[in-house]
Amino acid sequence: MTHTQTPPSSTPTTEPSPTGASLRGLAAPVRQPRLIPLLLDAVTFEPGGHLGEWQQLNRDATIPHCIENLESSGVLDNLRRLVGSSDQTFRGLWFADSDLHKTLEAVGWESARGLAPGVAHFVDDAVTLLASVQEDDGYLDSWVQGSPGQARWDDLRFSHEMYCAGHLIQAAVALSRGCGDRRLLVIARKLADLLVAEFGEGARDMYDGHPEVETALVELYRETGHAPYLELAQRQVELRGRGLFSGERFGAQYFQDHAPVREATEAIGHAVRQLYLAAGVTDVYLETGDESLLEAMKCLWDSAFTTKTYITGAHGSRHRDEAYGDPYELPPDRAYAETCAAIAAFQWNWRMLLATGEGQYAEEMERALYNGIAVSTSCSGRQFFYSNPLQLRTGHDGTSEDAPSERLGWYSCACCPPNLARLIASLQGYVATSNSQGVQLHLLAAGTVRANAPDGSTVTITVETEYPWDGTCRLEVSAAVSSWELAMRVPAWCSEPSAKVNGSPLRVPAGPDGYVRVECAAGEATVISLDLPMPVRAVSAHPRVDAVRGCIALARGPLVYCLEQVDQPDDDLLEDIRIDPASLPQPAPGMSPGVVTQLVGEGRVFATWPSGLYGDPRQEDAAATHKTTITAIPYFRWANRGSNAMRVWIPTI
Ligand code: FUB
Ligand code: ZN
Numbered sequence: 001m002t003h004t005q006t007p008p009s010s011t012p013t014t015e016p017s018p019t020g021a022s023l024r025g026l027a028a029p030v031r032q033p034r035l036i037p038l039l040l041d042a043v044t045f046e047p048g049g050h051l052g053e054w055q056q057l058n059r060d061a062t063i064p065h066c067i068e069n070l071e072s073s074g075v076l077d078n079l080r081r082l083v084g085s086s087d088q089t090f091r092g093l094w095f096a097d098s099d100l101h102k103t104l105e106a107v108g109w110e111s112a113r114g115l116a117p118g119v120a121h122f123v124d125d126a127v128t129l130l131a132s133v134q135e136d137d138g139y140l141d142s143w144v145q146g147s148p149g150q151a152r153w154d155d156l157r158f159s160h161e162m163y164c165a166g167h168l169i170q171a172a173v174a175l176s177r178g179c180g181d182r183r184l185l186v187i188a189r190k191l192a193d194l195l196v197a198e199f200g201e202g203a204r205d206m207y208d209g210h211p212e213v214e215t216a217l218v219e220l221y222r223e224t225g226h227a228p229y230l231e232l233a234q235r236q237v238e239l240r241g242r243g244l245f246s247g248e249r250f251g252a253q254y255f256q257d258h259a260p261v262r263e264a265t266e267a268i269g270h271a272v273r274q275l276y277l278a279a280g281v282t283d284v285y286l287e288t289g290d291e292s293l294l295e296a297m298k299c300l301w302d303s304a305f306t307t308k309t310y311i312t313g314a315h316g317s318r319h320r321d322e323a324y325g326d327p328y329e330l331p332p333d334r335a336y337a338e339t340c341a342a343i344a345a346f347q348w349n350w351r352m353l354l355a356t357g358e359g360q361y362a363e364e365m366e367r368a369l370y371n372g373i374a375v376s377t378s379c380s381g382r383q384f385f386y387s388n389p390l391q392l393r394t395g396h397d398g399t400s401e402d403a404p405s406e407r408l409g410w411y412s413c414a415c416c417p418p419n420l421a422r423l424i425a426s427l428q429g430y431v432a433t434s435n436s437q438g439v440q441l442h443l444l445a446a447g448t449v450r451a452n453a454p455d456g457s458t459v460t461i462t463v464e465t466e467y468p469w470d471g472t473c474r475l476e477v478s479a480a481v482s483s484w485e486l487a488m489r490v491p492a493w494c495s496e497p498s499a500k501v502n503g504s505p506l507r508v509p510a511g512p513d514g515y516v517r518v519e520c521a522a523g524e525a526t527v528i529s530l531d532l533p534m535p536v537r538a539v540s541a542h543p544r545v546d547a548v549r550g551c552i553a554l555a556r557g558p559l560v561y562c563l564e565q566v567d568q569p570d571d572d573l574l575e576d577i578r579i580d581p582a583s584l585p586q587p588a589p590g591m592s593p594g595v596v597t598q599l600v601g602e603g604r605v606f607a608t609w610p611s612g613l614y615g616d617p618r619q620e621d622a623a624a625t626h627k628t629t630i631t632a633i634p635y636f637r638w639a640n641r642g643s644n645a646m647r648v649w650i651p652t653i
Helices: 050-072 075-083 097-113 117-133 161-179 183-199 213-224 227-239 271-288 291-307 339-356 359-376 416-425
Strands: 043-045 432-434 438-441 447-452 458-465 472-477 484-489 498-501 504-506 515-520 526-531 536-539 551-556 559-564 577-579 599-606 625-634
Touching (some): 043 050, 050 075, 050 117, 050 416, 097 161, 117 183, 161 183, 213 227, 213 271, 271 291, 271 339, 291 339, 291 359, 339 359, 359 559, 438 447, 438 458, 484 526
Parallel strands (some): 438 484
Antiparallel strands (some): 432 438, 447 458, 472 526, 484 515, 498 526, 536 551, 559 625
């Protein structure tokens, strides 16, 4: 396969950046996809809006917290010891380098908005350190380099060498795109060139036990135009699933090694590995146009999103092997639901959205973002969940990192916090796209979108909304020279959307792909009001999800709600509370529609069980129930007031 194109810029809306930053959007393909990401600086969140505040918290708290923990957990010393500037022994897990790389990636995306001096110094120091540790031929992995007797590429099943390389590459791409700093790109290319030499066509038929390098190599190709990187990504995808790692304790599916990617159409094995691989395969499709890969990804997506995804957008129902379960195996209390898996699902859906233009993918991005991803982080931005259960029982033993009762500041396996940081730092890049028809809005958020209309003129869309708390949106759209189309996603949860264009009603609902389309007339500004009513909804799961049969979850707009013990009357144990689906809690009186943090209503407490663990249901004391007031809060806000029982799924009366 030969590729000679150089990457075009993705619908530039500005002159080339004075810093030399490419500002290329997230996963912006060289080969024209259905939808094209906007440049990194095309979308600006309103600082007081929900996503704007989150991004600011990430910048002010989460990223500095990650940087501090790279120092205290030994990640930086693991590299320094290789050049004699630390006498520490290796600390952390053997893929701890990836924590540094992911943090650098977060800083890279942030750099498009400018960096505080301390953070800029962190980049300088980290890049200098990585350059000094890198071997002459490009190899760079502090665990292998610092472990006598550990040969390079010797145990790719577990070593994560390519996984770490992939994260380093993604960090380099982010710094190049964000602020034009190409120092890390030089290091990344040297490492990627080594990968091409070692594993490219005619070299070793081998892949990493943890997918990740595939998507990174495709991004590196997009950033540099160097075809061998794409060819290696394609080769890694084609080789995958040969059973090279089978016969071990974990089984082939843990490593995504059980079947070639076109045949592996059930979401299975380690959830993050599965989802990163899917993102990589979709990236290879986006650049090669190999339809058989997209077909396989659609089948895989159906398996993952119609039988194995939690209502919160989380993935992975088994703690053992951090794995997917069987179809409909979605226990709320034993949910593993790793933060990284929800992030990976978000990233894969973005690529599927670019490939197809279909709203279902943006729908899943939104579900994960506001629930399964948001819940991982505390209000302080400095505490994190790794696993994100949908129920925590009274008396839960939260002493293990595997299932703590509260978020922790850091983990011995710290993959999630810096992963979160890199996603939120780049969040504006996932809001909108453009194509030859016009501009598409996928995530509603207060802020401004600048994009090119098809005639090349720049249009600005100002979005005023308190989404996700309120579904009223006002969009002011500037004039373009020729007419063009603005497509806005209408979320599937909204049953009665309505819209007006310059005061005249517009026919909604949206088309079959989930978008309502407005024709913006040539030379005229357009004002659109989009109304997405958000009544409280009772949501049931498919009856095959045995673990929550007879329960409902409360939702309002894109947010899933939960009951937390601290909000209920003292004597009403969360496990005994039931709800009447015909009488749902409502926003608490006096609550600003802009921030609906509490739903309040009537529940019933059932203390009817005679005694013991098992017994005759006919012995239940039907009279032993009483009415109570129940209070629900957004799921993503739970566990910010100490250790508490919590549940998303509530048994019905
Ligand atoms: O193996 C690297 C990361 O650590 C995985 O993606 C996570 O699931 C955790 O196991
Ligand atoms: Zn993780």
